[in-house]
Every structure is written in structure tokens, then in C-alpha cells.
Amino acid sequence: MKKAILTLTVMLAAAALIAAFSGPASAAVSGVCSDCHTMHNSQGGTAMRTDDESAPMQTLLIGTCVGCHSAGAGTSIEAVTGAPIVYNTGAPGYGYNNEGLAAGNFYNCDTTAERVFGHNITDMGIGSQGIDSGITGGPPGFVAATKPAEFTQSGSAWGPTTWDNVGTTPVTCAGELGCHGDRSGGYDSYKGIKGAHHTNDGTIDGGTVGSSYRFLAGIKGVELNTSGYEWEVQADGTHHNGYQGDSSYGSDNTISYLCGECHGNFHAHTNLGGTDEVGSDSPWLRHPTDIELDASTSGVFTTDYTSYNVETPVALATPSTSTSTVDTTSIVMCLSCHRAHASPHTDILRFEYDMNAGDLADDGGCERCHQRQR
């Protein structure tokens, strides 16, 4: 059981490389062009990169994805550009449980050689531990995914058709091997995300990369933009991201479907692993996602979880950022257990996987939903 949940954990984690990148909370990025761009990578005879490199970058950027979305310990939102920080060089010290913004923080990828605390993105260009050095296979549960036609470039697959080794072919922030942006074959992070930051994303309809939740192509949701709570720098039962779910794992616009694009066997959608890999009802083969909480009195999951807790968020068919109740319309999703970027817990979990069944003192983590197993 524990092994199964561990596997599930890894799968769900993939879902998440998500929640951080966008411009200022909502609407298009604002600010002077030169905050982010350099026309010729030359000013006063000097290159304009903000890192130690001098070569000009795609889309005329002055920094990498991580370069713009990183900061020292304690900084949650970059002061000049307003970029949400996904990598702190020291412990984040903000957000729920001081673990960073909604998707967690890549700081945790640097902490041990085990490399099990986050998606070890090659874009970081940092990391004393190397890139997924301990993993020789592809993304856990990988199956080649499909995507609606409007998102696929002509003649291109959506994401890789095979992925044998994330150690040698690491995950990236965006593009074919990433989570954000256009995942067309051959696209790297910058081609994948190009233009999205300049899209007015006040309405998240999943129609384009820019109007998708956190620039996760085709994914819907509601981004928490309330002042003081952006990207869940603070979060509580009435201030949280609104995640898109489907009560019967049939939609391709949910946050869990995005995770399944790399960890397909962990999602029951027919484009992904399907019910052969996950099951269709209890007893499940793998922990389900995109399925509503069970209200049956004989079940073990149920409506005992009634008040939204940001440690274990739920999705909704019609998500909002202020839904405070959890009921039978609530949907378990990958991010119910995992953060997308990284966390201080193994398998990118949102909590320590050390709870004990039959122990009433354990009322968080798994046992927030599984209260009857306390």
C-alpha cells in the first residue's frame, strides 16, 4: 500500500510543475520592456544577461526562466518585475507551512542527493546534486499523451512520444519536455512559453497558452489574485487557487490531466493510462484523480472532510478561489497530495508521509480525506 501511494505520489507530483509562472497575478505582464528584454544583448558594449552567461537568449530575454523567477531566501515575489519566485537560494520562509508559493519551491531540489523532493528541471542550471542523477527511467507512469488539435503544431507530437531516461533527458520548465506552455515536439522552454506572459489572462479559458491556468496549455482553473494572497503567498480556506477537476476523469482540461501528460498511467482518462491502469471504482488500482469524494456511508473517504484546507486542496468542476467547503462535489486531484515544483517532503508531497492509520492524532495529510482510517 505504501509503495502504491509512493508511486502515486510521484505521478501526482508531475501534475504540478505548474502553479507559479505567469506575469503579475492576472492580466498581462506590465512594466518597462527593459525589465525583461534586451534588443541586442548589448549595452555600453556589455552583454545584458543577468546571470553569468553572455550569449543572447531567445525572445530577447535577459534571464532564464529560473533566473527571473528566483531570489534569495525569503523573497516571494520579485520586486521589479513582479515575477513569482519558484526558486529561493535559501529556505523560502513564506507561504503555507513556509514552503513557498502554491507549487512549492525548487530550493528543495538542492537539499539532498536523493533528488526526490521536486521536479529536477534542467533549466535551473544549478543544483549541487545534479539533474535527476538517481533516476534512470522516464517519468513514472509515462505514456505518450495526446492533446486537442488546436494546441498541436502541424505535424508535431504533443510532448515526447518516448521518454526513457529523465536523468539524461531532464524535465524542463516549459516546452516539449516541460509542463508550461506549448509542448509541441522540439520546443524548448522559451519557444514553449513565448508570448504567454503578454496575454491578458484575466479570463482563464484554456483556449491558448496565455489564457490557460498558469500557462499550462489547455488547462482551466482560477488563479488566486487577491492582493496579499497572490500565488498563495498566503493561503487559507477562503483564499486559495481554484483548480479545475472532473468528477469522472473524462476531461482534458483539468490540472490532473496535465500531470497525466507525463505520468499517464496514474490517470484514468482514455488518452492516458485509462481505467486499465487506474481502475474505475473502488477498489482502485492506483489512487484515483479527477474523481469526486465518496459520500457513501460505507466508504472510507467521504464528506468527513468538510472545510477546505490548503494542505490538501481539492478541485471542482467549477472552481473558485474562495470555496470554503468540501463536499461530494469536491474532486481529488494530483495536487491534493503533491506540489508541482518541489517540497520539503519526499515525492514532492504536501505533507510528510508518516501518518499512522488508527491514530486519531493524525488528522492531516492522507487522513484529512481518509478520516475514517484514523
Place this chain on the structure above:
Amino acid sequence: MKQAKMLTLTVILATAALVAVFLAVFSTPAAAKVTGPCGNCHTMHNSQGGSNMQTGYDSGSDAQATLLRANGCLGCHGATNGATWQGVGGAPVVFNFNEPAFNAAKGLAGGNFYWVSPNSPYTDPKRDACGHNVFSDNPDTLTPAPGGFACGSDSCHDNIDKTSAGSGGLGNRQGCTKCHMVDNNSGPKGFHHADDSAAVINSFPWYRFLKGHGPGNSRGVTGIEDGDWEQETSTDHNEYLGAVVYGDEGLDGLGVNTMTAFCSGCHGDFHDDQHQGTEAEGNAWIRHPSDAVLPTDTPPTEYDAYMIYNPQAPVARPESGGTFDWTGSSNTVYPGEDMVMCLSCHRPHGSPYPDMLRWDYDTMNAGGGGADGTGCFICHTNKDDA
């Protein structure tokens, strides 16, 4: 006393004649080859009635090359005030001693060297960044040219302010002649006597006397010169040739007669290395593109919404295969055909803004922050939206 009056009269008449001829020549249409009495521009011995024959801006008494009566290029193309936009003989003024006040652009199409002159309201380093440093007393701080290569001996590629070494066609050049009237066989002479009226297409003396130093007259810039050098732009404006050619630099290297190719002769990396890989491979830009077609989309989203020509951000036109027919300036932009080029953003002489930009880059605020519909947002039409 009588002799002195005669001398004064002579100078006045000579100057008047020079003005008249240049007005006739340079006014409308822009140029056509110079016509008029030789004495309007030249003096055989710099001596008449015992006096020198020098006139125009910053005139001295010494004899000048090509027997000119003016002190270098700025003698005819400079003015002692801020209001004059036609200098001696009606020549287009590219340097005003005081802040240009004759149009909103504060200079003609190429801008004005005022901004980089000792009279500039700015101090270095901003002053240096506001123009090509043609003044010998205000040395270039960037050498060789950004994005370019060292050619040595104070060549055109190394700096603008110093005099190039040697005595051949490319030697002994300083300031203006490091861009204009380049010829590796002879000095900067003869161009004003060639016809550059209306459209100058693939022929000598080339648009604004801009040519490469390749063999003979093989390559130069093609364009249509506005009759008043864009002193006003409501009725007409310059037109520039563009061509989607990469992979090399300079007019001869690229094998085209575009303005961008000319600029790339000194700033090659900014054009040659604007792609990661090649455009054909679908790779992204790594520097702002020049001579790249404004992309179209259905429905129009960004660049293809730029359809009414804005002289603040001019476009280049294709030589053939496009809607633009090269018979005169057009106020229509044709996305999918017309191109962004170096001069879409920069003025080659000087401007009130760093990097010789045509607008203040520090005021370009994306996402509804201001400057809507101006500068960068003339092409990037949707990036000023909130």
C-alpha cells in the same frame, strides 16, 4: 573702403547664390543631382579679391577638400540655431547648434547630431549614447562598433570620431564620411553630382550616398528619398528597401541593397546573429530581428494590426513580390510583406534618446503602463494592453 564693400557684397552674393542653387536642388523633390554655377559650392583657389571664400556653418579661412567653400560636411549641413532645417544651399541640416525645433521628431529623418554634440543637454554617458559620435572632440566610447569587429587603423568599423589611417579611398576619413560616400577607390567625392532624386534603386549614387566599399558600385542602399527629408511626415516619408537575407553581414556579404545590410556592415552580430540556428528551422529570435517580415495571424493579433504607416516606426519594403510598388511613399503597411529594420527603432545620426532610439525606451510600459500605441507598441500592438 570701396574694396571692402565690394568684398562684402561678393560674399553675400555668393552665399545667396549658393542658397538659391541648393534650394533649387535639394528642396522638392529631395535631391536630384546638384545643378547651378560651380562657384556656389566650389572655389578654385579659396581666394577672391584677396579674401578667402569660405562660408556656411563654422566656416574658417582654410581651403577645403574638393575645393569646397564649406568647412566639411557640417559647413553645409549644419546650422547655428535650432530652427533651420535647410542649411547652405538648402542642404538638409543634420546638426543644429541648438535643440532642433522644426518638428516633433527634433531632427530630420536621420535625426540630429545636436544630441551627441558638445551642446547636448545631456552629459556623458547619456550624451555618447544619443548618436553616432561624429565630433572629434567627443570620442566614441564603444570601439569597435557594438556587434561589429575591429578593422584597425581607426577604420570606419572602429570608430566614427577619429580619422582613419592611410591615404586610399578609405583613408583619411572622419565623421560623416565613415558612413556616407564610402568608396575604396577614391575619397568621398562626386556623389553630389549624381542623380539621387526620387527612388534610388540599385544604382549609384545610392540612397543618401550610402554604399559599401566592395568592388566598384556593386552594392549600396536602395530607397526613396522624401522631398523634405521628413521635416514633415503627414504627406510623405522616406521608403527603405528590406530583404529577408541572413547569415552574413554588410551589403556585399548579404548580397542585397538594404538599409539593414548597410548597418550590419559595422553592427553585424545584431543582424547576422539574430536567430538561434536559422529562421527556416523555426528557431526563436535571440536578438531583435531586422529585415524580418511582420508576421500575420488570423485574426490579426499583434504585428499584423500595424497597417497605417507611422513614421515613428518605419518599415522596409520588399523589392518585388509585394504590394508596395516603389513609385512613391505609401501610408499603408502591408503585414506579411513589409519588414522591421534597423531604422524602425533607431535614427542613424542622433536622437534625444539613448541608443539613438526613435522614442524613449524607458517609457515603454507593457501591460497598460503607458505609451500606448507609440514606440515599441506601434508594431507590438497588443503588448500595451492591460
